[in-house]
Amino acid sequence: MNIKHTILFSLFTGLQIISAQQLLTPERAVALALENNYGIKIANKNTDVAENNSGILNSGYLPTLTGNAGATIDKQNTEGELANGEVRVANGAETRRYNASVNLNYTLFDGLGRLYNYKRLKEEYQLSELEARETIETTIIQLFSIYYRIAQLSENTEVLQQTIVISRDRLKRAGYQFDYGQSTKLAVLNAEVDINNDSISLINTKQDLKNTKRDLKVVLGNSFSEDFNVDTDIDFLIALNKTALLEKTKANNVALLQTEKNIAMRQFDIKTNRAQFLPTVGLVGSYGWNESSNNSPLAFTLQSTSSGVSAGLNLTWNLFDGGSTITRVRNAKIALENQQLQKEQLVLSMERDFENAWDDYENKLTIFRVQEKNIKTAQSNFDRSQEQFKIGQVNSIEFRQAQLNLINAELSRNQAKYEAKLSELTLLQLAGELLNVQY
Known part of the structure; x- marks a missing residue:
């Protein structure tokens, strides 16, 4: 196979590999994560x-x-x-008793404790x-x-x-220049060292790319x-407004x-504990059936059956429980005060985090540009x-430096682009808008 055929075969094979790889869009990745993570x-x-716990079946009503x-x-x-002095003996007298009942209990009033617990x-x-x-x-972040x-590793590759x-x-x-006596062997050796270093960098980048793809598959629940x-x-949401976004942060931050x-x-919790100061009124009802049989000649009745319905109200009022309810109410008030203090602290931290995230986004976007x-x-x-190197006006080392400058610029641009986009998404997460934008 000549060189021309080899090149064509390599290009054809490369196109087959690229076409065999699916394009995983951001929207598709998010959908897979929501379904399979x-x-x-x-x-x-x-x-x-929590939804089951909040239903009527768990309310006590x-x-x-x-x-x-x-x-x-x-x-x-x-x-x-007997009364006439006669003595009777019953050996092995058997007595059988059967009973069944259905009992109803219902709390009519418990100081509104059930209501507050349900809420x-x-x-x-x-x-x-x-x-x-x-x-x-x-x-999603x-x-x-x-x-x-x-994406960065793909572009770096x-x-x-x-x-x-x-x-x-x-x-x-x-090699040509050395063969024709226009340069020394040192230039060839330097070129060989540089191409080996470039190959090592490419191998490491490809391995990082494979590993990172495996990491993504884990996040997607191995569904891809x-x-x-x-x-x-990628597109940046240039229309972001700092003031409006801060207001959304205060309203929607999770x-x-x-x-x-x-x-x-x-x-x-305070209201539920206070409800224990009030009485509890309950309704009780039952339907019962009883049957008894006795084969003893000494028994007054040999068989009896009874059934009936009963109902009633009961009231329970814990007048003093040693101070336990008072203690629970006081502790519930303290817990509320602590929660309110935590909110105030969170608001301060949130405003600071927003300012930091906004500045970080602007800086990284500027660096990308x-x-x-x-x-x-x-x-x-x-x-x-490159043109000067071809005509011998620039030596191999100077050409390599220009090449490294371009490589570093491209790699830095790739890193800056995706860091800026991640910074934007972090800002949207802080504002509670991450789930409301197009990716």
């Missing part, structure tokens, strides 16, 4: 538990109904004396939803940190592959088994919303050095 699944299951049944058999030897369970359910949302937001790392092509051409030219590429084109739910729960301009300068310098 194990952390999100666990958070959703915990939300289901429904009555309790119990059934009882029993049977006993006695065998006894009995001796008795607290609703707050717990909403808190679990916020915790699930926090898990989702954290997972983790997802994109890996996704954009793959392309840069290093192009670098090797240039380094090979340089080695070839250095095929090899894939990621989208390296940590702040969780604190507000905890405050509401502490308020219901500067790096893009730096690419043009480095590319222009490399192109000029």
